[in-house]
Amino acid sequence: MTPTSVFPSLSRGDRSDILLATKSQLSRLGYRVGDSDSPEFDHQFDSVIRRFQQERGLLCDGLLGPETFGQIELARFRLGDRVLRFDPVRPLRGDDVAELQKILSRLGIYTDRIDYIFAEATDAAVREAQTGLGLRSDGIAGPTTLSGLRAVKRDQGEGDVFALQERARVTASGPSLAGRVVVIEAATTRTDFVTTTFPPGTQSCAEEYAADIARRLEGRLSALGTATVYVEDSAERATLGDELGASAIVTINLDSSSSPKAQGAATYYFGRGDDPSVASPVGRRLAELMQKELCARTGLLDCRSHPRTWESLRRVRTPKVHVMPGYISNDEDRAALEDQRLRDLIAESVAVSLQRLYLREETDPPTGTLDLAAVSSQL
Numbered sequence: 054m055t056p057t058s059v060f061p062s063l064s065r066g067d068r069s070d071i072l073l074a075t076k077s078q079l080s081r082l083g084y085r086v087g088d089s090d091s092p093e094f095d096h097q098f099d100s101v102i103r104r105f106q107q108e109r110g111l112l113c114d115g116l117l118g119p120e121t122f123g124q125i126e127l128a129r130f131r132l133g134d135r136v137l138r139f140d141p142v143r144p145l146r147g148d149d150v151a152e153l154q155k156i157l158s159r160l161g162i163y164t165d166r167i168d169y170i171f172a173e174a175t176d177a178a179v180r181e182a183q184t185g186l187g188l189r190s191d192g193i194a195g196p197t198t199l200s201g202l203r204a205v206k207r208d209q210g211e212g213d214v215f216a217l218q219e220r221a222r223v224t225a226s227g228p229s230l231a232g233r234v235v236v237i238e239a240a241t242t243r244t245d246f247v248t249t250t251f252p253p254g255t256q257s258c259a260e261e262y263a264a265d266i267a268r269r270l271e272g273r274l275s276a277l278g279t280a281t282v283y284v285e286d287s288a289e290r291a292t293l294g295d296e297l298g299a300s301a302i303v304t305i306n307l308d309s310s311s312s313p314k315a316q317g318a319a320t321y322y323f324g325r326g327d328d329p330s331v332a333s334p335v336g337r338r339l340a341e342l343m344q345k346e347l348c349a350r351t352g353l354l355d356c357r358s359h360p361r362t363w364e365s366l367r368r369v370r371t372p373k374v375h376v377m378p379g380y381i382s383n384d385e386d387r388a389a390l391e392d393q394r395l396r397d398l399i400a401e402s403v404a405v406s407l408q409r410l411y412l413r414e415e416t417d418p419p420t421g422t423l424d425l426a427a428v429s430s431q432l
Contacts, residue, residue: 062118062248065099068092075117075125079105082128110325110362116248120364127151127169137194139176146170153194155330156202157182166370167331219335219372226300228411231278235407236294236371238284238304239267245365245375251309252382259307259381262390266378267305269400274407277425294371301339301410302373303403304365307390309382316383317354320344321375323367324360332360335410336372342409343376346402349421351395353379353386376403401425 063069069092076086079101087097099115106113109124130149137145137153150171157163162185163178179198180190186201226233240260242249251259264285271281282297284290294302308319322340324332340358348355366373378399379386389395405423412428 062116063094064116065094065096067094069094072098072117075122078125078129108325108327110360112246112248112361112363114248118248123364124362133196133199137171137179139171139173139192144170144172150175151331153179153199153202158330160202160205166333168367219333223335223411226411228413228416229278230274230408230411232280233300234280234282234297235274236282236284236297236299236302237267237271237274238302239263240285240306241304241365242306242309245304245363246306249309250311255309255381255387258387259309262381262396263305263307265393266396266399266403267303269397270303270305270403273400273404273425277404277408279407291365291368294369294373299371301335301407302369302371303407304373304375305403306375306377307379307381308377310380311382313382313384315380316386317356317380318344318347318351318376318378319356320347320358320377321361321363321366322358323362323373325362326360331362333372336366336374339372339406339410340374342406343374343403345420346406346409347376347378347399350402350405351378351398353389 061069061071063072072092072094073090076089076098080086080089084101084105085097086101087095094117102117102121103113103115105111105125106115106121109128111120111124127147130147132149132152134149135145137150146169148169151167151169153171154163154165154167154169154175157175157178158167160182162181163175165174176192179194180192182202183190183192183198186198186205188198188201240263242256242259267283271283274281282293282299284293293299308315320340320343322333322336324337337358337360344355344358347353361375363375366375376399379390381387381390405425408425408428409417409423
């Protein structure tokens with residue numbers, strides 16, 4: 054299976070022969086899929102898909118679409134199930150590659166993010182490990198290499214070299230936002246969250262408010278000397294932040310739900326709740342700061358920060374945060390967002406959070422109290 058358009062989007066009540074292979078694969082992963090010989094997407098399988106989505110940090114909507122198919126494919130192999138090697142045309146991807154990267158990271162050899170892709174950095178780390186083990190340095194992670202890696206004992210616990218380096222870069226870069234590059238995206242629901250449904254007449258309103266918040270954020274950051282790049286179509290320039298060497302990517306959207314009671318603000322960063330080593334530590338810190346500032350300054354209901362493996366987060370290396378300051382489908386949130394003063398506070402909260410990310414702990418003020426202008430004049 055591959056997460057491409059050749060696979061339909063399936064949900065409860067649908068029937069497809071593709072489900073036979075999908076059920077078989079999930080069954081081998083330990084999920085109770087019900088009747089594995091039935092091509093029906095029944096209640097039991099719907100529960101399995103939602104559980105799988107939740108565990109893998111996906112949008113928990115019960116829809117078996119490209120992202121969920123992709124994660125099922127990643128979960129297909131365990132380390133040792135196949136020989137791993139670098140293929141520049143079609144790089145191998147999977148949980149087994151991620152596990153190999155974690156082992157190499159704990160040994161201090163692999164210093165990139167755990168991304169499930171056997172690319173150049175993983176190949177180089179495998180070759181270095183093989184040299185250290187006295188093996189032929191061919192970059193092939195087969196039984197001999199894996200056996201040698203598992204036998205190595207180093208008192209490094211669960212250390213993540215990429216996480217340590219990412220935090221060190223933040224600390225060493227100084228406290229000022231001046232000269233940094235921040236990419237701002239807005240109203241990307243049509244490309245990032247294609248299954249999100251909106252009450253009639255509210256999607257254009259949600260996009261207008263998101264764009265307004267983004268523009269206000271852009272103005273604040275520019276006043277601090279930050280080079281801001283505003284992107285209206287994230288699909289067109291998915292890796293722009295990486296290309297520019299940006300300090301962060303901030304995406305502003307308003308959420309929507311079929312339940313009118315869904316309410317509040319939330320932030321999202323790259324990561325998996327069941328595996329802390331699969332995460333952007335700076336993205337997590339920034340998302341947490343934004344969530345706290347948002348709720349302290351606006352009074353919006355706190356729906357917390359969450360790790361997710363959405364494609365829009367996974368495809369970039371730059372720390373990225375999705376900010377969702379309310380539900381357009383909720384009457385109370387929508388009424389509040391109509392007030393430009395709230396949208397101004399949301400922009401202020403995000404800008405303050407970006408500044409706090411670079412302040413040393415001893416100079417970082419309590420949540421909701423930092424004055425951007427005052428801090429900027431002192432840096």
